[in-house]
Amino acid sequence: MPFISQIERQSDYNLVPSTTPIVIDNGASYFRIGWAGETEPRVIFRNIVQRPRHKATGETVTIVGDHDPALLKYFDCTRSGPRSAFDSNVVYQFEIMEYILDFAFDRMGANGSEIDHPVLITECVCNPVQSRSKMAELLFETYGVPSVAFGVDVAFSYKYNQRLGVCDKDGLAICPGFTTTHVIPFIDGEPVYNGSCRTNIGGYHITDYLKQLLSLKYPHHMARFTWEKAEDLKMEHCYIAPDYFSEAQLFQKGAKEAEDKTRCWQLPWIPPPAEEAPSEEEIARKAAIKEKQGQRLREMAEAKRSSRINELENELHDLGFLLQQLEQVEENDIPSFLSETGYVSKQEIEAALAKVTQSLRKAKGEPKGDQAEAEDKADLATSEKFPLINIPDDMLTPEQLKEKRRQLFLKTTSEGRQRAKQKRSESELERERKSQQDEEKRLENPELYLEQLRARYKDLSEKVEQRKRLKTNGNHTNGNNFSGGVGRGERLNAAQRERMRLLTTAAFDRGKGEDTFGARDEDWQLYKLMSKDNDHDDEGLDQDEAEVARISSRLQEIDPTFIPKPAELGTSQPVEVPRLRPLTKEDFQIILGVERFRCPEILFRPNWIGVDQSGLDEMAGVSIRRLPSVGQDVEERLTGSILMTGGSCLFPGISERLVAGIRMIRPCGSPIRVVRALDPVLDAWRGAAAYATASQFQTQTFSKADYYEKGEDWLRQYQLRYTL
Amino acid sequence: MEPEVVNAELVLPTHLSFKRIQMYEKYPKGQSRGRHWKHLKQILQAENYQNYPPDEPNYVNIETPPSMHPCKKICDITGNEAPYFDPRTNLRYANAEVFKLVRSLPNEYVQRYLALRNAAVVLK
Known part of the structure; x- marks a missing residue:
């Protein structure tokens, strides 16, 4: 239930006798003003002032209190927010206070040459004398008020409720207000400020x-x-x-x-307009377009293939023809004949022929299974291919020596290739044997086998995880750390730690004793260790990962309940990135x-x-x-x-x-x-209004003459007696 | 001025008959006045409370002392009881779920949460 402002202008100001005091409850949140003896304040508004610029005319205007926000559209409020005269619960900006009092008296209907009524205004407990005297000055000098009294709102509220029998003459008033909370003890109906306390919260x-x-x-x-x-x-x-x-x-x-x-x-x-599902027509149309495009691509590929086959066939034909011709040519004429064709020897032509045949076969889509055979054949003919190797050097001409060296090289490479191939086939055999053993084991006792496999998978995957975590631990940042992994509180992995150690020792160790750095060659190794690209991956991790992948694929084959850990897929993202989804009603709650x-x-x-x-x-x-x-x-x-x-x-x-x-x-x-209290919000004003009607109220006020005569020290001591 | 603004009497008139000194006389336009008021702290300093007997109540000494009870800590995010404290962000948190959130918060938000209990880093 928000409080409502009452800011209608009162019309009966001139009907009220000038002895009737005006009562003001000057609270940090709301300002309430009315006549003594009445039960309700006449004008209530928020104790704020805005000084926006009028958009049309550009002049700065003053707006007091809260108004219909719709009317504020004519004003440019960007440069001035609502301002309050209060710092905590003490009035400290009297320019703003003046605007507020202007507005309040104006709405009370005042239209004479001055405010010819005594004023009772509330203040905070133990108001600093500076604030109190400025307020008195303002009322006397600017508004011509004949006499002023200051009282504490909590006390007025307590007295009001005491009179109505809600509380006794001895008691505690607890007042959580807008900016502060007070507790004031009352003994014999008078507040005891010695025992009061204030917490700055409200x-x-x-x-x-x-x-x-x-x-x-x-x-x-x-x-x-x-x-x-x-x-x-x-x-x-x-x-x-x-x-x-x-x-x-x-x-x-x-x-x-x-x-x-x-x-x-x-x-x-x-809600955004729901997207309609595409109609069947649409789907069919799209499928047709796709089909057409696919057809075109296929046709293009086919055309390309046939042209290539054609080309290769021609080449094959040419080469065959060339070979036939070569056979007819005399031994002596061969070089001159070949120089025209661009080949050097008969072997080269034959090699080219083999190559063309092979690619033709490939183009035609025949299996290339007998490629290995061809290689084998080639290997068998090693001794024929490298005829010079077994002949001692001194029996050869320089040219032949050169040729021999070439052949030696070729031979070693081809031998190496062969060895690798053999190894490959051996390992393949080994693997096959292993998997066969696996299969046998499985058939022997499927349950046990599965169990073992699962255990091993778990073991290994944990190991891999662990190692990955260790490695990346330093790099998980949460936005607080933009430097990427070496900030305060970051845990580094062993390699990074070692690097940091080296860097710090390098930075601080110089200077003591003589500098012998660089005397030995090993010293320079330090820089290599320090450099950032030093942290290489260890081999073991890769092996383990491969093993995990193998086991998981195996498990997937034979165990329908097995689900590979999602962690394998991507551990790098610590927090799930919210997927883009249409906004729903819940997003606006x-x-x-x-x-x-x-x-x-x-x-x-x-x-x-x-x-x-x-x-x-x-x-x-x-x-x-x-x-x-x-x-x-x-x-x-x-x-x-x-x-x-x-x-x-x-x-x-x-x-x-x-x-x-x-x-x-x-x-x-x-x-x-x-x-x-009966009404915790308005009781302070009501209590003050009742208080101001008492005949002895006059004894508690002071006039302008009193104020200037008695001085500030008196004002410091000034305190209202609440029991009249 | 627009008619509805005038009707609502939104704008405070510059001349009010009941005032002896008008606002524009007191604070003439176009004159820079600087700051003509004191903050509460300055006001209190000028009060010279130290010159008065200490048992006399004044604005400063009626303040409540700190609490005698140990302050229970609450989670800065959820408001539940917070047994944990994150040394990296200085935020208190209730459980692992909140911790995950705490670690994913951008620094600006961390500071705003800290500012709620007046613990933010203030650069001067």
Whole structure:
């Protein structure tokens, strides 16, 4: 239930006699002004001033209080937010205060040459004298007020409720306000400021906390959480939990009660138009297009293949012809004949022929199985191919020597190739044998085999995981660390640690003793060790990985229940990247769960927002302790009549919580009664209005002459007597 | 001015008959005045409370002392009881799930969470 401003201009100002005081409750959140003796203030508005620029004319104007936001569209408010005259609960900017008083008196209907009424205005407990004197000066000098009285709002509220029988003449007033919380003990109906205490926490902090928490929880809707909206949410939904941690536990466990206590705020959301599934026609059309394209590609490939076959056939034919011709040519003429064709020897032509035949076969799509045979054949003919190798050097001409060296080289390479091939075939045989053994084992005892395989898989995959983790551990960053893995608190792997050690020793070890670095060659190895590309992968990891892959594929073959670990696929991403999906209604819901009681809880635990003072319940104890020793019976009377007033005591559950909290700090058996003021928000004004009607009110005010005569020191001592 | 703005009397008039000194006289336009007010801290300093007896209540000494009870820690994100503390971000957290979130938060958000309890790093 948000408070509503009343800012209609009053018309009966001139009907009120000039002896009737004007009563002002100058609260940090709301400003209330009215006539003494009435039960309701005439004008209420938020205690803020805005000075925006009018868009059309460009002049800076003053707007006091809160108005219809729709009207603010004519003003450029970007450069000036709402400003308050208060720092904490003390008025410190009297220019703003003046605008507010202007507006207030204007709406009260004042139209004479000055404000010809005594003024009773509230202030905070122990208001600094500077603030008090500036306020008095402002009222006297600018508005011509005949006399002024200052009083404390909490005291007025307490007296008002005391008169109505809500609380006794001895008691405690607990007042969680907008910026501060006060506890003031009352003895014989007078406030005892010696025993009062103040914690700098109030409704402002609760609203701000809620606003911040929500905008952190829903960063996409940050713009929605305006101050006014947060204030509304606070007033509507926040409550004080009887025991914070058990209540939070409910929410953590997701209990049924928690679900009932969760509130949901649905932001305006228009569902996007649903995408229609493509019609059958469309599908058919697309399939046809695809088919056509495929056909075209196939045709192109076919054409290319046939042209290549053609080409190769021609070449083959040419080569065959060439060979035939070569046979007919005389031995002596061969070089001259060959020089025309571009080949050097008959063997070369034959080799080219073989090559062309092979590629022709490949092009025609025949199996190339007998390629190996061909190779074998080639190998058999080694001695023919390399005729010069076995002939001693001294029997050869220089040319032949050269040729021999070439042949030697060719031979060694071909032998190496052959050896590799043999090894390959051997290992293949080995593998086959192994898998056969595997198969036999499996057939022998399928259960056991499967079990063993699984165990081995688990073992190995864990090992691989472990090693991977070790390796990448230093590189998991969470955005706080942009330098990539060597920031504070990062754990490095062994190689990186070693590197860092080397770097630091290199940086600090110089200088002591003589520098012999570089005298030995090994010294220079250091740089190699230091360089970043030093950290190479170890072989073992690869082997293990291969083994894991083999076993997992094997398991997949024979075990239908087996699912390979997803970790294998990608461990690099620590957090799942949210997939792009269409926004739903749920994305536009603001869920108020723990926040409902977390925010007002700061009244009891100011520590949570970094204010190192005790909370509401302990304040009562502090206040009683501060009183000069009054005796146990007075203390009991104090706790037997505790009045809560001020806007922030409207949270449901606050009185139960206060009773529980105060019971903990008071001696066993002491009476504790906590009551809420009849109207925690307006009672201060009502109390002040009632007070100002008393005939002795005149004795409590001071005039301009008094003020200038008695000086500042008197003003410091000035204190209202609340019991008249 | 637009008629609805005028009707709502949104704008404070510059001349008010009941004032002895008008705003524009007190603060003439076009004159830079600088700051003409003091912060609360400066006001309190100027009050010279140290010159008065310490048992006399004043704005400063009525402040409540710190709590006598140990402060229970809550998770900065969820508000549940927080047994753990992340030394890298300085955030308190309730369980592993929240920890995962904490570690994925960008630094700006970490600082904003810390600022809620006045523990953010402030560069001066």
